Amino acid sequence: MKSEVPSPEKEQNEGWHRSYDEKPAFSRSDLLRTLEKFLQYAGYELARSVPIGFMRPDLTARRSEGQKNFEMIFVVREGVNQAVEGFRELAAAKCFRKDVPDYVLALPPVSEHHLIEFLIEKEDWFFPIKDHQLQLWLVNPERDKVDCLLGWPRDDQFKHYFSNPKLAGFATYIANKATDKILAEEFG
C-alpha cells in the first residue's frame, strides 16, 4: 500500500519545528533594554556575558542576599519561531555549568494560541522545558512589564517584581492539556 508522505510545506506548518505566522513585535535590543532595566530594579547586577561552552548568553545577572547567591542566564529571542533555538542555547549552557543558575528564555508577548501549539498541541516542547527546568519569560517593552510564564526563578523575591506572578499558573493549564499525551505515552 502506498503510504501518504506529507509535503514539506505541510510538515513544516503542522508538525514539529513548524513555522508560526508571526511578525516580531519588538526588536531584540528593545527586549534586552527592558529586561536589563527590570533586573536592575529587582536588585540584580548585570554581568558581562562570557561564553559558556558552545554558547554565549545575551545577559547574565547576579544578586546576593546573605548566604544566598542567585545567578541567571538569559537568552533573548524575538518570537515563537526562534524559541526552539533559544532553548537549545540554554540547554547547551546547562550542559557545561555544574552549578545551578536559572536558565531563562525571554520572548516578547507572543500569541497565546501559538504558544499553546508550540508547547503542547502541534509540538511537545513543554515537557523538555519542564524536565530541564528551563524558564520562559515574556517581556513587554511597550508597557515595561516582565512576567514568568513557565518555571519560576530560585529567587522568590521576583514575585514582587513580575507584573502578574499568577501567570506562572499557565504551566498547570498546559499540563492538564498534556494529559492525553501522558496517557498515550504510558498506556498506548
Place this chain on the structure above:
Amino acid sequence: MIRIPAVPLPKSRVFQAPIELDELFDGVQIEISPRWMGQKIRKDDMYMELGGPKHGYQSFIHVDVAKEEGEVEDGRIELIGPDIPEVEPGSSFPFGIWLRCWGPQLTDDHVDPLIRAGFMPFEQGEGWMLVNTRDTIWIRMNLETAHKNNWQRMGQGLLGMAKINFPLVEKGEVLIVIGAPEVGGRDLVQRILDTTIRPEWEAYDARLMGLEDEDVDVFYGCTLCQTFAPNHVCCITPQRNPYCGIMSYLGAKATVEIDPYGYSFVMPKGECLDPFMGRYKGVDQTVYERSSRSVTKVNLYSALRYPQTNCGCFEAAAFYIPELDGIGLVDRRYPGDTPIGLNFSKLAGFMSGGNQNHGTMGLSIRTPKSKKFLQGDGGWTRIVWMPKEYKVLLAECIPEEIYDKIATEEVGTDVKAIQEYLRKVNHPIVTKFWVNGEAVPIKIPKSNEEWPDEK
C-alpha cells in the same frame, strides 16, 4: 472531625499539624513553588501513584466548608491506609483527600478556589505531579524526593497552603484515605465517592448551573491573559464561563474577595441596554477602561455583533459562515478544516490577540451549555455545522429537534453540500434566517470596527 455517616471508616492514625501562622510549614521538607508546576513524572521515575486511569478514575480530592467552628479540629491530619515510607516504590493506589475548612466569612461559594489554594503542595510541590481535579485526579510522586515526604508533612502542607493562600480560612483539617487492599482498596474510596462526595459536587454544580445572569448584582472580569493579548478583557457571568475553562462565576467571585487588586475584578452590570443581546452599560464601561480604551461595546450573547475579545486559550470557537448565513462551532481537538476553509489552528490564530472580531467568538467547552448561548444571533437555530465528536459531547444541551439537523464533517465542509443538507433536513435556519430558501450573507465589519447601523 470529618466523619462519613454512610461509610464506616477503618482504623486510622491521627497527626497534629502546627496551627500558629509562623510555624505552618515547620518540618515540611519539599519546596512548594511555581517552579514545580506542570511537572511530568514518568512511570519509571515514580515512587507512588494515586488515582488516575489505572484505577478507573475512582479517586477524589475534595474541599468542603464547615458550617460551625466546632466541626473542625484545627490542624488535625487523619490517615487511613499506609504512610508514604511504608509503601513499595512503584506502588499505585486509589485514594481520596478531603480538606475541610472553617472561617466566619467562608461559604460554599469559596470551594472552587479553595481546592486550587489547598492542593498546591501537589500542584507546586517538588517531586509531585498533579493532573485534573475531582474524581479524574491523577497524582504521582517521584523517587528522588520520596525520602522527604510522609502524609503528616503533606497534610501539614495542604493545611498551611489553604491558610496562607486563602486568608478567610481560620481552621482546617484533612482526611487522607489511601485505598490499599488492607483498608478496603478501591471499594472503600468508591463508597465514599458515591455516597457522600459526588452528591456534594452535583449540588454545587446544580446551584451554579441554576444561576442566571439576572440573578446576580455584579459580573466579574479577568485580565490574566493581557500578558499575551494586551487589550483582552474576559467577562465572567453565571451564564458565561471564561474561555479557558479554569474558573466559574463563583470561582471568580471568591478570587476577587481574597485578592481584590488582582487580575480578576468586579464588573458592575449597570443598566441593561439590551437583554436579548446581553448588553450592559457597566460591562461596556469596564471593558472600555480595561482594554486600553479599544473596545467600546460588548454583547454577551452574540458572536456576530460586538462579541467579547479573545485571548488565545479558548477551548472552542464559534464562527460565521457567510454562504450559509449560519454559525459553525469547532473545538481544539478537531484537526480538519471547517466550512470556512480554516482548521481550528488557523481560525484561532486569526481570532486571538485581544481584538474584537465580529463574527467569531472563543468558547469554553461548557459555554454552549448556557441557556443564553448565542441568543442574540438566534441560538441553536443558527448553528449549522460542528465536528461530530464535539456534537456528541454537547448532546445533552442541544435541543432535540435540532440535533440531527446540524451538519458535521460527515456531511462535509463544502458549503454547497451543507446547504443542500440543511434544506433536506429542514434546518430551522432555512425558514428563520434565509430569504426565499437562500442564505443571504451579512457583511461583517473588520476587527474593532463598528457596525454601519450603529456608527
